[in-house]
Amino acid sequence: MQILEGYRVLDCSIAMAGPFAAQRLGDLGADVVKIEPVTGEWQRHASAGGARGNRINVSFLSLNRNKRSLAIDLKSAEGKAVLLRLVADADVFVQNYRPGVAKRLGVDYDTLAAINPRLVYVSMSGYGESGPYVDRPGQDLLLQGLSGAMLSTGRAGDPPQPAGQFLADAVTAYTAFEGVLAALLHRERTGEGQLVQVNMLDAVTTFQMQELSVHTVGGKPQTRSAEPHAHSFIRAPYGVFETADAFIVIAFASLAKFGALIGEPSFAGMDDETDSWAHRDAIFAATRARLKAKTTAEWLDILLPAGIWAGPVHGYADLLADPQVAHNGTFVEYDHSSEGRVKTPGFPIRFSKTPSSVARGAPQVGEHSREVLAEAGYDAAAIDALLTGGVVRQD
Template structure:
């Protein structure tokens, strides 16, 4: 697909393996992003076989120094480890002439450039789209921002919780008058990563048809807003406002009962059952004469209260067994330990395990869908800062003396200790 195809495997960043080459093999990605959204998108490209080169500051990317949950790791914290597998690291000072020169050389041999700098930073560094397309007109340039490339909020911090709050999503669940409840995961970062990943694939497909690269802009505000396609259409088209009531319903736009209910030994989830059928299952006679699509809206709090009063009387296992004999939608409320050990999760191969050279055994979510001919795979775990600086520069034809000179000047950073590729016994990301 580009000049990388003429390079030997080592120069392309393609470890040797008995597995088929990934669907994006031969594609080179320069990942200049930090935190979660950009790195997560780039990691997925790497899982599909792209040669992802993580361009870091000489002191390491920000996420290396911010350990979620305090999980610091040995040399790489879990936050960074989870978002940067299947990448090589080159550490450059992009404020220096030497660092920028190397980056421009890499751009000339790359297919995708991904960045989430603050507005204006890329232009100041001379690595904005207009500058880089002169070097490589086929380049797919992806810019990820919090609120958009311009506009009144362009300089606001693009932080997950702030965008969850602004998106309106927090007020689609919970109780009237109570504090809004954020999602239990970094929802906006994750959906933005998926959006950017999709955008790269679409832009590469366009380039295969036309030979043209292009600028792709993705912002977190639009990503989380468009995720709520159904909810927002109910408001904008159906003219139905968000109205939380006195009981903690899981969603304002779905009829009761709908939510998590306490049992005698835990919780179960119950999703919009037929009311007479639910009444027979739990022994609540008042539900028998109700119409689901009428009373499910007009009696939301009453339905929640009466259902809760019945379910607390017995165990989660009991109620799940009862509901399994009906057409009622019900399921367990898991913690992470239960999720990881669930038989369907194990059957699906949702989690992958490999040996990282500095962090030891790693068990982590894999890739979310499968290709029959070109499966996603893990060739290496997250790199040390600048672990592949020397290797990448040598592939550009830079001599050892020049590399040593750049290290001494501080334009680049490299590590002497080299981590080895992830030991996966040549297993695909999902089995």
């Protein structure tokens, strides 16, 4: 038995943050029903990198495994009635509508809690449910820029550096996932459901807990250096350096020991805390010049046995071939009805008694509409009528 087996999640979210959070619940055994329009959720039609797949593009595929799909027209009275019927027996409801949309659709927390007081209702937004930015688009890159994160790396004078991942979306998904688990624990203790509100701005801001505390409590300015130091608040050498054949990462090296290993005499006698700040550009430049003399593998053979924190810079192909990744079982593989053999990152938490699993891949549009409606008490004739009337869709 899995940890969340027996719990029903209604996932009305779109794009990345909401679907990713709901997928994590499904990985732990929850019955996640994706409620999507009869035309299919937005992410089905928006590919990343042109990776469209056969019937399901990779973006949707990666965020919607372990879900069943009920394709329904929520703008119709019949469609809304179907959803409210499902809410009566649900444990979790997830939505990331723009603020105010849930109320207009009649699926806001107060309305659904009146039907099911035990419901854990998760409302996700870009900036919060109210305030001066409530109507702004909550897109990942916009939140990275607003949160201050882009000015913690890179060189002074260069443009701000965004992350190469949808960082704000992913952090928000993890935050919502934690919120659901905490609210379910509260419900197990008290019998009460509740409203859980998560916004991208707060999620990506609190993700920078240490950096912002250095600024707010320690009084240190967020100052980028002339060299491409990897973090504005970490001492040198700290960053990515070119080698004879590739790149290497160096972090928190003892200057005297490191200097002796790479043949840089100027590091001898330097204090790791004070000098590494006062001379961080010079330290970076000297390190860069020395590390070009050998290959990454040669440097790792020298530095790692000496206790220097160093590592390679992988591309995705290198990551997939990495022996530790293979040992950890970081990626999962499964067969999909239309996409064939699928390999994606799995669930990152290991449970000794209740492991995660992939029970099904991402669904086709409305693939499980009949199944879900039958479980909700609709008979075959009623389901046929909903399908014929275009209220629901089954692929």
